[in-house]
Amino acid sequence: MELGTALLIVALLLVGATALGFVVRARNSRVARGCGADEHSLAVDGAEVTLVQLSSPVCSACVAMRRVFGEITAADPTVAHREIDVVDEAELAQRHSVYSTPTTLVLDAQGRVRSRIIGAVRPDAVHAAIDAARRELVSA
Secondary structure: OOHHHHHHHHHHHHHHHHHHHHHHHHHOOOEEEOOOOOOHHHOOOOOOEEEEEEEOOOOHHHHHHHHHHHHHHHHOOOEEEEEEEOOOOHHHHHHOOOOOOOEEEEEEOOOOEEEEEEOOOOHHHHHHHHHHHHHHHHHO
8 A cells, every 4th residue: 555545544534533523522512401300499589590500429520510600600690509419319310310410400580491511511601501591581
């Protein structure tokens, strides 16, 4: 096999593997829309959006997300944050198919689950989920 042909094959394999990686990454989105049962009792009265963080005692990412949510709620009084231990509320975790922590349910003012955030994500992803919940509330 000639060197030029071998290099072309390697380049095509790299391009194909990269494209496949982008497809897999896009399908494994960290923010999912409209998930699970409504949780009217978990919505904080007076809040437009409630972030219900499902955590576990040994979760280091939960600490990071608690800090992110604290900053967001301090800056925006229309957003509330509640943290629930999945060990204490196993039925709630099961109802929402929580397989890893932190998992955060994004509730609108009526307690409808508008999306869920899986794992530790950047603040801009949280803001996008909050904005989407607000848009759905306005259009409903």
